[in-house]
Amino acid sequence: MSPSSIERFPYLVDTLDQLDLPTKTAFSEHLQPGEVVRRIIVAPPKEMFGIPRKWRQQLDVQPALSRITSWVLVLTEQRLLVATISRSDIEPPVVSIPMAKLMWVEVGIILLFGWFECAWVSQDRVQRIRVFFNTVGEAYFQQLRALLCRTLIEQDGLTAISGDRNLVELDSLSYKFINMISNRMLLPDEHIERLVYQPKIWKQYLLVFKRLRAPAMVVILSNYHLLVGHEDPSQQDTTYGWITRYCPRRRVRRVTLEKTPLEISMNITVGLDGIEETFPVLFPTEIEPSLAEWTIS
Numbered sequence: 496m497s498p499s500s501i502e503r504f505p506y507l508v509d510t511l512d513q514l515d516l517p518t519k520t521a522f523s524e525h526l527q528p529g530e531v532v533r534r535i536i537v538a539p540p541k542e543m544f545g546i547p548r549k550w551r552q553q554l555d556v557q558p559a560l561s562r563i564t565s566w567v568l569v570l571t572e573q574r575l576l577v578a579t580i581s582r583s584d585i586e587p588p589v590v591s592i593p594m595a596k597l598m599w600v601e602v603g604i605i606l607l608f609g610w611f612e613c614a615w616v617s618q619d620r621v622q623r624i625r626v627f628f629n630t631v632g633e634a635y636f637q638q639l640r641a642l643l644c645r646t647l648i649e650q651d652g653l654t655a656i657s658g659d660r661n662l663v664e665l666d667s668l669s670y671k672f673i674n675m676i677s678n679r680m681l682l683p684d685e686h687i688e689r690l691v692y693q694p695k696i697w698k699q700y701l702l703v704f705k706r707l708r709a710p711a712m713v714v715i716l717s718n719y720h721l722l723v724g725h726e727d728p729s730q731q732d733t734t735y736g737w738i739t740r741y742c743p744r745r746r747v748r749r750v751t752l753e754k755t756p757l758e759i760s761m762n763i764t765v766g767l768d769g770i771e772e773t774f775p776v777l778f779p780t781e782i783e784p785s786l787a788e789w790t791i792s
Contacts, residue, residue, distance in 0.1 A: 503539055503629050503631075504539070504629050504631040504632050505536055505537060505538045505539070505628045505629065505631075505632025505635050505636070506536075506537055506632065506635075507534070507535060507536060507537075507635060508535045508537060509535070510532070510535075511523065511532065511535070511569075513535075514535075514537075514567065515583060517583070517584065517585055517586045517587065518567055518578055518580060518586075518587055520586055521578055521586045521587050521588075521589050522567075522569055522576060522578065522589060524589075525576055525589050525591055526571070526576075530571050530572070530573065531571060531572055532569055532570070532571055533570045533571060533572065533642070534568075534569075534570040534638075534639065534642070535567065535568070535569050535570075536567070536568045536632075536635050536636070536639060537565070537566075537567050538565060538566040538567075538568070538626055538627065538628040538632070539565050539629075540564055540565050564579060564580065564581050564627075565580045566578065566579055566580065566626045566627075566628075567580065567587075568611075568626065568639065570639060570642060570643075572646075573593060573594060573595075574591055574592055574593045574594055575591075575592040575594065575613065575639075575643065576589055576590070576591055576592070577589065577590045577592065577624055577626065578590075590622075590624055592613055592615050592624070593615070594643060594646050594647060594650070595650060596615040596616045596617065596767065596768075597613060597614070597615045597643065597647060597743065597746075598614040598615055598616060598621060598742070598746055598765050598766075598767055598772060599613075599614050599740055599741060599742045599743070599746070599765060600612070600613055600614075600640050600643055600644070600740070600741045601613075601614075601738065601739065601740045601741070602633075602636060602637065602640055602738070602739055602741075603736070603737075603738040603739075604630050604633060604736055604737050604738070605727050605735060605736035606630070606735050606736070607629055607630050607631070608627070608629075608630065609627070609628050609629070609630040609633055609636065610625050610626060610627050610628070611625070611626045611628065611636045611639070611640070612624065612625040612626070613643075614772070616767045616768050616770045619770060620770060621770060621772050637679065640741065641682065644682065644719065644720070644741060644743070645682075647743045647745075648719050648743075651743065651744065651745040653718060653719055653744060653745070654718075655684040655686075655718070656684075656686040656718050659686075660681075660684075660685065660686045660687065661686055661687040661688070662677060662687065664687050664690040665677065665687075665690070667692075668692055668713070671734065672692070672711075672713060672724075675724060675737050675739075676713065676715070676724065679737070679739065680715070680722050680724050680739050681715075681717065681722075682719065685717045685718065685719050685720070686717055686718045687715055687716075687717055688716045688717060688718065689715070689716040689788060689789065690713065690714070690715050690716075691713070691714050691778075691782070691785050691786060691789065692711075692712070692713045693709070693711065693712050693713075693776075693777075693778045693779060693782060694711050694779075695707060695709065695710055695711045695726075696708040696709040696758065696777055696778075696779055707728065708758075708777065709725075709728070709758075709776075709777040710725045710726040710727065710728045711725060711726050711734070712724065712725035712726070712776060713725070714761065714776055714789075716789075717744070718744070719743070719744055720741050720742055720743060720744055721742040721744065721747045721750075721763065721765075722739060722740070722741055722742070723739070723740045723742075723763070723776060724737065724738070724739040724740075725737075725738055726738075742763070742765050746765040746766065746767055747763070747764075747765055747791065748764045748765060748766040748771060749762075749763075749764040749791055749792050750762070750763055750764070750789055750790060750791040750792075751764075751790060751792070752786055752789065752790060754780070754783070756780075757780065758777050758778060758779055758780060759777070759778045759779070759780055759782075759783060759786060760775045760776070760777055760778075761775065761776040761777075761778060761786065761789060762774075762775050763775075763776065
């Protein structure tokens with residue numbers, strides 16, 4: 496790595512020549528002749544000690560591993576390449592993610608701890624990779640996410656809708672949700688078609704105690720995506736974090752509702768090449784009327 500690799504914060508480099516020789520060699524072996532590199536991001540090892548256990552579980556990584564692992568992401572016109580580096584003296588493994596095979600992208604921010612995750616179809620199943628970073632460098636990963644989304648929008652032949660973006664749908668939400676949705680989740684030309692919000696869902700036990708069943712959350716169907724944004728799912732009454740999953744519109748296969756006496760599960764199914772994945776979003780039963788138009792088949 497360059498000398499700045501000893502720093503804690505993500506940074507950009509201009510060319511592969513600025514990487515250490517094993518990493519440069521690993522990427523060079525994966526790049527096709529004439530494949531143009533658009534962006535290179537280095538995420539140094541992330542110190543995880545000191546973060547509460549419940550957040551470490553959400554981040555899904557062992558503290559010791561995160562201290563010695565760094566990542567380098569290389570974006571080209573066709574794909575995203577990710578090298579996971581645990582030793583500086585050997586060639587790191589490189590994962591190739593064709594943008595045409597992306598299922599969804601997720602960006603999570605909890606105080607100074609962030610992650611960038613991709614899911615894509617390969618070898619007849621859904622593959623995933625998660626990169627951790629210090630959120631001082633969050634802008635680099637938000638820009639990367641926007642570039643990936645723009646490429647998929649172009650590949651899918653989706654078009655912008657001129658005029659009103661229907662941001663009036665945000666008027667009844669808290670300032671935090673308005674800010675996160677308008678300034679982070681949505682692209683500048685993204686139009687809201689449907690929006691449903693749910694407050695935190697608590698589960699009562701032993702009469703006087705409660706635990707968090709689901710965080711405050713918003714689901715948005717736009718002209719480009721189905722987006723799910725929510726606060727961190729810790730068991731404390733805190734609102735530090737924000738997590739967004741971006742599902743390209745053409746990847747959404749079904750949205751179904753499953754009702755129980757206590758809650759409603761919105762089951763979102765995304766798919767590509769015959770491979771599907773479903774994840775649930777929980778809502779309290781009292782907002783059932785707001786979900787009436789959300790079934791997609």
